[in-house]
Amino acid sequence: MFSLLARSVTLKRLASQYGMTPTGFARRFIAGETINEAIDAARVLQGRGMHVALDYLGESVNTIKAATTASREYVQLIETIVASGIERNISLKLTQLGMTIDKATCVDNLRRILEPAARHQFFVRIDMESSPYTQLTLDVFETVWSLDFRNVGIALQSALLRTEQDIRRMNELGARVRLVKGAYKEPASVAFQLKADVDAAYTRQMRLLLDHGVYPAIATHDEEIIAETRSYAAERSIGPDRFEFQMLYGIRRDLQASLVAARYRMRVYIPFGKEWFPYFMRRLGERPANIGFVLRALLGEKTG
Ligand SMILES: Cc1cc2nc3c(=O)[nH]c(=O)nc-3n(C[C@H](O)[C@H](O)[C@H](O)COP(=O)(O)OP(=O)(O)OC[C@H]3O[C@@H](n4cnc5c(N)ncnc54)[C@H](O)[C@@H]3O)c2cc1C
Numbered sequence: 001m002f003s004l005l006a007r008s009v010t011l012k013r014l015a016s017q018y019g020m021t022p023t024g025f026a027r028r029f030i031a032g033e034t035i036n037e038a039i040d041a042a043r044v045l046q047g048r049g050m051h052v053a054l055d056y057l058g059e060s061v062n063t064i065k066a067a068t069t070a071s072r073e074y075v076q077l078i079e080t081i082v083a084s085g086i087e088r089n090i091s092l093k094l095t096q097l098g099m100t101i102d103k104a105t106c107v108d109n110l111r112r113i114l115e116p117a118a119r120h121q122f123f124v125r126i127d128m129e130s131s132p133y134t135q136l137t138l139d140v141f142e143t144v145w146s147l148d149f150r151n152v153g154i155a156l157q158s159a160l161l162r163t164e165q166d167i168r169r170m171n172e173l174g175a176r177v178r179l180v181k182g183a184y185k186e187p188a189s190v191a192f193q194l195k196a197d198v199d200a201a202y203t204r205q206m207r208l209l210l211d212h213g214v215y216p217a218i219a220t221h222d223e224e225i226i227a228e229t230r231s232y233a234a235e236r237s238i239g240p241d242r243f244e245f246q247m248l249y250g251i252r253r254d255l256q257a258s259l260v261a262a263r264y265r266m267r268v269y270i271p272f273g274k275e276w277f278p279y280f281m282r283r284l285g286e287r288p289a290n291i292g293f294v295l296r297a298l299l300g301e302k303t304g
Contacts, residue, residue, distance in 0.1 A: 038272035067098030071109035157182030219246035
């Protein structure tokens with residue numbers, strides 16, 4: 001149903017008209033359409049003791065020109081972040097950099113970003129997209145790793161059957177992993193279908209990363225898994241400086257604040273940019289209650 005909604009032209013039109021106004025409904029999850037709005041959001045969060053990662057939204061670019069433009073925009077973004085003085089941490093999607101065209105284009109574009117990023121001590125996280133891209137994403141990652149880029153890490157999804165093996169490989173390389181449950185609907189041939197199985201895999205993989213990984217990011221809003229991570233780390237004397245929690249902008253802000261109060265590292269992923277619709281639809285799809293929130297806001301905006 002959500003993929004259908006995500007393709008709905010009417011919904012997209014309504015969303016772009018009303019979603020990103022100063023009080024628009026999409027602002028709960030997206031910092032804004034411009035880098036300056038994202039930087040303002042980052043400053044507020046840093047003021048509350050949180051770490052940040054900026055994500056310039058965009059995906060599924062199909063021409064070399066558009067992919068090159070996206071990589072140039074990322075380079076500008078790096079300069080703007082440096083000038084702003086906020087934390088130097090960004091996240092990106094490889095389909096934005098030409099992965100759907102070919103691997104070489106994508107590697108070239110990624111290198112164009114990683115070079116200035118390394119010069120300015122940025123950390124760059126590669127998001128994981130849907131399963132047709134898993135292997136390709138890992139191949140591109142290993143290619144830049146073999147070129148000695150070390151300011152880069154990857155996201156892995158516990159929903160996928162293959163992930164435990166991928167984690168072992170990343171641990172062997174010494175690469176930093178962000179563990180997520182996975183935001184895409186995947187077939188049974190490649191992914192667990194039951195939430196309980198995804199959660200159990202996440203917990204196993206969290207342990208594997210805490211025991212053998214390099215500064216893993218436990219990226220979830222799941223209170224039980226967060227509690228389990230805290231007790232597993234405490235039992236093994238793994239200090240709160242050896243890993244971090246990550247959550248999405250606007251989601252479980254109470255839990256974000258309570259982890260900071262308990263002196264854990266908490267990084268908030270801040271999405272921004274004009275291409276916010278697919279990201280927004282994934283957030284709605286995760287939680288039906290969000291739809292009521294959006295509809296109420298939409299009606300309020302249209303009549304108000
Ligand atoms: C920092 C970060 C980076 C991410 N990067 C990627 C990536 O690269 N690739 C990828 O596939 N996925 C990524 N995700 C998304 C992830 O895969 C999940 O889709 C998302 O985090 C929801 O799963 P959960 O772990 O919070 O657990 P869930 O079991 O889905 O949710 C647990 C609880 O969190 C709250 N919650 C979760 N989602 C929402 C929401 N949308 N709105 C309101 N409350 C919510 C609810 O209270 C819910 O009960 C990322 C997530 C985070 C936090």
